[in-house]
Amino acid sequence: MGLDAAAPKSYIRHMSVHKLEITAQPREPDMPETLGFRPLYRQVKAIFVRRLMDGVWAPGAVLPSEGQLAAEIGVSQGTVRKALDELAAENLVVRRQGRGTFVAEHDERRILFQFFKLAPDQGAPRFPDSVVLSVTTGPADDAERTALDLQEAAPITRIRRQRSFDGAPLIVETVSLPQALFPGLENGPIPNNLYSLYAGHYGITIANARERLKAVALSAKDAAALGAAAGEPALQIDRIALSLDGTPVEHRLSLCLTQEVHYLSDLR
Structure with missing residues (x-):
């Protein structure tokens, strides 16, 4: 888990929204992926992981809406949703129907499910x-x-x-x-x-x-x-x-x- 090895932490920390968009130029479906290329949603995911690491999003906190995050970072709402879906699959955030997305907490239920x-x-x-x-x-x-x-x-x-x-x-x-x-x-x-x-x-x-x-x-x-x-x-x-x-x-x-x-x- 964590940031992709191809992207040093300093790169993620200082990468501007403009650079984020430039690094993910569209490509043809059958074109092989360029060496070192990461899909845009993975770059967005890396930004979210950095926020978790830095304590910007504390355990139990509710995240801004997908629309707010998309507007803030300068990507589509679908890209944000895909990044959050991966974090949810890794048990780092929790989706609650009608309430939003929350930073996962290490409560007993989560530990019992994931670690014990x-x-x-x-x-x-x-x-x-x-x-x-x-x-x-x-x-x-x-x-x-x-x-x-x-x-x-x-x-x-x-x-x-x-x-x-x-x-x-x-x-x-x-x-x-x-x-x-x-x-x-x-x-x-x-x-x-x-x-x-x-x-x-x-x-x-x-x-x-x-x-x-x-x-x-x-x-x-x-x-x-x-x-x-x-x-x-x-x-x-x-x-x-x-x-x-x-x-x-x-x-x-x-x-x-x-x-x-x-x-x-x-x-x-």
Whole structure:
């Protein structure tokens, strides 16, 4: 997600409406696309993404109408609609019939739908409860540096927490965050909904994530946090969460008991 690699951020930030129109000259349907050419709606989408990144459009805010946006940028209303349709498909904005288009919020319903993939074997999917076990700081280790693309010894905040359904431990996880992006996080309360905290307090919206799944045996420490036996099998979920511009901002290593839950992925 985020801006196209062919267009540096500075280009999008300083590009005038006049230049925006010039860069999208019409072409014949059968003519191959020029190298580096981006459709006009994608250029408009890049402008909208920049507004989300800069906090011009805050989570939960209603966007101007398609007509207003079209007039402001100097493109057709159809071009704006197509750009917003892509943002809606990526869960960055929400269309509400008769009310307009809103910046998506990281509420529990959205996280449950987009980012939390463990579902009970019986009953409807739901968001787990969390208990923070510890919050520590220190230099990034090798795995964190690789996952978050950090320099050696970059300072990291680590949140270790237990997550549960109906009081039954389900997950123990470590969330690693660059202190440069989340200053002071270790000093404040840690809510259950971390992604809402990132967006509301630090202006960092989680746009998507990459996960790797693997079966592992629990260490004695992790087993104790889950009330399980050392060596018991668990599902390990190794996640790297990315911001709107594609920057890795969170590394999360989750160990999950799966006797009564399963990992649900809706492939489209």
